[in-house]
Amino acid sequence: MATESPAGTAANPRERYRVQVREEVKRHAWEQIAANGVTALSLNAIAKEMGMSGPALYRYFAGRDELITELVRDAYRSLADTVRAAHGLGVTVVGLASVIRGWAIADPQRYLLIYGTPVPGYHAPDDITAISNEILAVLLEVCGGGPQDPETPFEAFLQMKNGWAGALPAPSPAVHRALSFWTRTQGVLSLELAGHFTPMGIDVELLLAEEVADL
Amino acid sequence: MATESPAGTAANPRERYRVQVREEVKRHAWEQIAANGVTALSLNAIAKEMGMSGPALYRYFAGRDELITELVRDAYRSLADTVRAAHGLGVTVVGLASVIRGWAIADPQRYLLIYGTPVPGYHAPDDITAISNEILAVLLEVCGGGPQDPETPFEAFLQMKNGWAGALPAPSPAVHRALSFWTRTQGVLSLELAGHFTPMGIDVELLLAEEVADL
């Protein structure tokens, strides 16, 4: 534990090797997760796959939890980038929902690592919640426009608590639409990825599209 | 492994003791799950809490997975009963959503055991999917009434695949409403229970009510 490089890439060949190994560890970790879920993630197994013996990995990650936190961070980062890119291309709400679904389906366990069952005590570090807010901000932009004043009890509630901690800086109807977009997308995806639609053979893309179309 | 009692309670005092122990194991299991999530569930720890040593529990459950399956079954059963009871009291969609939310909040990990992150390979036994369908059936009744003919592309899709395996026996608009109800409720709840709303301090009850109000 020494010269943590300040920001970008490091000059130190030591440090360079370090990030390379960390990256390879994460690759193996994602493979394990994709195959068998987070619970099956094993530092030991990764070490053996990489040809080193057990405790060596603890030079690179303080423990299993830190590795997982890192993976969560990367997953959020990936989703935020995906969402932002789609927004940059001027996509509609329906299009955005489809993009998010595509991202989720590409690696269900990656999605579930973020939005699946959380460990009761766990609190994500601040920089991760920041990425989450970044995603919400894009949603707010996509759902922007429309009326300024609250039109439903929930929007009145949002208006009322405006200025409080955690309040989103946007007109309450837009916030409402963004939240609805988010919850509806999550609802469809979490059920689809958990396989609850499989026996009914539903066209999930179509269902999702209609769920968010009128937002 | 002998006289599996045919249906109801058993006369065998042996068998009676057996179900009593199984029940106590499950109580401890739920406590552990509520406290630390499924991953922390440990047969060993339960055995020690019950004053017996490790492998004794394997007389009662073939393994950790069978215990979990049993817990999943009980959770589904509990939710199905709750939903059916609410329906029996003639509740509206908004009321039903509230009841489901109450059930989920009462024990978040119980909800997440059903609708949270699934293990990739896992397939629930048939009797469990049957309970799931039971819940869906109540939803279909609550969402019944209204038009008979499809009014959207998704409803046309549902109509088209009517008669196929897994098709719900109801007019497509009702099926659509039931599915929307289900996905929207899931969306709000999965985000709430994962703590994604906490930093914003949202009135989730109100949000959920408005999400399902127009179904």
Place this chain on the structure above:
DNA sequence: AACGAATGTGAGAGGGTCTAACTATGGCGA
């Protein structure tokens, strides 16, 4: 060339699942 930090090692503590062989207990039929 040699110092010293970073890296990798094996041993081992402590936890988990689960199997196998052995002992003790208590319900049931004779």
Place this chain on the structure above:
DNA sequence: TCGCCATAGTTAGACCCTCTCACATTCGTT
């Protein structure tokens, strides 16, 4: 009432896991 034997419980142990510690090695830097 007595004894059989299925059932319940035990310990030992194989094999995972996470993670710590003391030690050996490597390699960039001075």
